[in-house]
Amino acid sequence: MSAPVTVLGLGPMGQAMVRTLLAAGHPVTVWNRTPGRATEVVAAGARLADTPADAVAASDLVILSLTDYQAMYDILGPAALAGRTLVNLSSDTPDRTREGAAWAARHGARFLTGGVMNPAPMVGTDAAYVYYSGPADLLEAHRDALATIGAPRYLGEDPGLAQLMYQANLDVFLTSLAALMHATALLETAGVTATASMPELLQTLNGTAEMLEVGENPAAQLEAGEHPGHLSTVTMMGATADHIVSASEAADVDSGLPAAVRAYYTWARERGHGADNWTRIIDAMRPVSPARSAVGDRDPSPRGSSPSRRG
Template identity: 40%
Template sequence: MTDNALETTAPLTLLGLGAMGTALAQAWLAAGHDLTVWNRTRSRTEPLVAAGAKPAATAAEAVAANRLVVLCLLDDTSIDETLAGVDLAGKDLVNLTTSTPAQARARAEWAAARGARFLDGGIMAVPPMIGVPESGAYVFYSGAGELFAAHARTLAVPAGTKFVGEDPGFAALHDVALLSAMTGMFAGVAHAFALIREEDIAPKEFAPLLAEWLGAMTFSVHKAADQLQSGEYAKEVVSNLAMQVAGNATLLRTADEQGVSPELLTPYMELMERRLAAGHGDEDTTGVVDLLRR
């Protein structure tokens, strides 16, 4: 069977029917794909079987049904438990189970030792976004490039796709890097709302101002990337590190006046102070990236 034929007929197996796995299954079924499903709790397969999926009694039976096998399980350990003793020779294994870069690289070696091609994925979406083109959902993929090319059309059904390289760990790394940035943003948002919480300022009226401001500040991402790539941290600086460290005193004093803990801000501020103390006051804040490296 040619790769083009695989793209056209697109039969596949999905192991794992939690909230995300179920959303993926529904999208493939809605698009007319021949889908075999398996889940440890068998009752979760029933709504999908009613919608046209083929149930498998065991993981081994599900894997045997199709060349393309997608994993959407609880964690990396669940993969070992689910596929213990299962013949993977000749299979195309796509792992959408959340993992770290190191786990993805180890899993690629594990798959190759069992005669399977491997692709790792990082889903940048929540279940309600899956199968909704206008939601902006997408999945990072990394690993065997020929495997991604062979199944690109099928993989693009539930969400957009972004292939980020042959290194199997790159999808997980991109995923976690973006989620880490999101976590930092959430910390800033929480601090901002805490500052106004006890004042006569309605959170719903403040929210548009906050969202607009955060959006306007995204230019700094591109500037930092340019500085990191060029190594010129003092390039196109608007407010240098010395000015920003001095300004931190106002942020901390305001938090104190408002009765708000500064604990979400101080770790970053301490890095800024360390960089300043090392003589980099004319730079942007980009240099803190180097301080984070261990």
């Protein structure tokens, strides 16, 4: 028989994990603040525990799929955690994740951080993967069970790394979704329906990775600290950003998002980097060092300097 697993939290993601673990032959114990959410997974073979402590006692491996890390403290405070492995797949900040790892250690538990990089319907599929950080031996000890959720991608011992990678991916994802909605709203002002515009916009979104690979290697440039402006310069991209802001304002579409993007190109252009590659804008986003700040090398004005016209 496969190793028993406990899952705390039965939102769509938690339920998907339970179904996947059950299908792989793992006995699964569940608990949720709203017991009614357990109905379907119990019908599929999971056991509903009366309390969090009972759920934790049922398995060495305890997976948490909660709103945030505070929910872990609220739920597991009274539970006996000594000797258990906690795998927290909830979203929060890297610092709160590190605090959570220290909290678990004080209670005698071992701790892995995880970030699930797919929506609930994709859990357990070949396309699913999960970032992990924390003790490497802990991941290996429970790899069989965790791999049923998604392919494990281990990042290192620092418990905050998986959360940071997860948030960085969502940074790209959420910004892209906002841009997609902004572009759709912009086209609507000319009578172009979402049905007509979405395929065109998604073509650009889907092709971005391929475009970056043609003639550019932004990752290598960033690591080398070089920004050769062979193709897409700060000046060229900044001019395009200006045009998007102007088009938005003329159409009475909220300009906050494109104005925020424009601010980074303006920052780089004003510091004499107009001929550099567009990757130069990263310097406006990086942490401010005391030395750079002292010589005026970097003005943090792009951060929050471009409010929407709607206030």
